[in-house]
Amino acid sequence: xxxxxxxxxxxxxxxxxxxxxxxxxxxxxxxxxxxxxxxxxxxxxxxxxxxxxxxxxxxxxxxxxxxxxxxxxxxxxxxxxxxxxxxxxxxxxxxxxxxxxxxxxxxxxxxxxxxxxxxxxxxxxxxxxxxxxxxxxxxxxxxxxxxxxxx
Numbered sequence: 001x002x003x004x005x006x007x008x009x010x011x012x013x014x015x016x017x018x019x020x021x022x023x024x025x026x027x028x029x030x031x032x033x034x035x036x037x038x039x040x041x042x043x044x045x046x047x048x049x050x051x052x053x054x055x056x057x058x059x060x061x062x063x064x065x066x067x068x069x070x071x072x073x074x075x076x077x078x079x080x081x082x083x084x085x086x087x088x089x090x091x092x093x094x095x096x097x098x099x100x101x102x103x104x105x106x107x108x109x110x111x112x113x114x115x116x117x118x119x120x121x122x123x124x125x126x127x128x129x130x131x132x133x134x135x136x137x138x139x140x141x142x143x144x145x146x147x148x149x150x151x
Contacts (some may be wrong), residue, residue, distance in 0.1 A: 002127040003111040006135045010106055014077060014099040016146040017106060020138065021079055021095055022072060024053045030141045032133045033057050036065070047074045052084070066091070089113040108135060 010017060027034045036056035043050045051070040058064060066086025072079045083091035091112040098105045110131065
C-alpha cells in the first residue's frame, strides 16, 4: 500500500489554499494524471463542508474514475478524503493548513491501495515521484493565483 507525507511552506494565505483544494472540478487544469473531475454533491453544514466527487486519474492507457467523500473541518482547517467507490480498496488522504506570518504550512498525507494488484505494484514503484509532481502542481497553482509576494 503506497503511503506518503509531504509538507510545504507556501507563500499564500490559509483560506486561499483551502479553497484551492476544495475546488475539485478545476483539478484537470493543473494536476498531472487528472483527466476529469465532477462534484456530485456539496453541503455546507455549520463547521464543515461535505463534498462527494469523482476524479478520473491515470497515466498512459491506465485511467479510472473513483468517487470520494471529502470533508472539510472549518475549525481544524483540515480536509479528509476517503474513497467510496471505484478502483481503490481504500484511500485515506488528509490535508492540514497552519498559517504563520502570511505563509501557510500545508501537510498532505495519503495512504491508498488499488484493487488491481499488478497496478498497485506498478504504482508503488513511482508513487513518491507522482505525489511530488502533484504537490508541486498545487504549490505552483497556489503561488500563481494567491502569492503574498505579489501584493
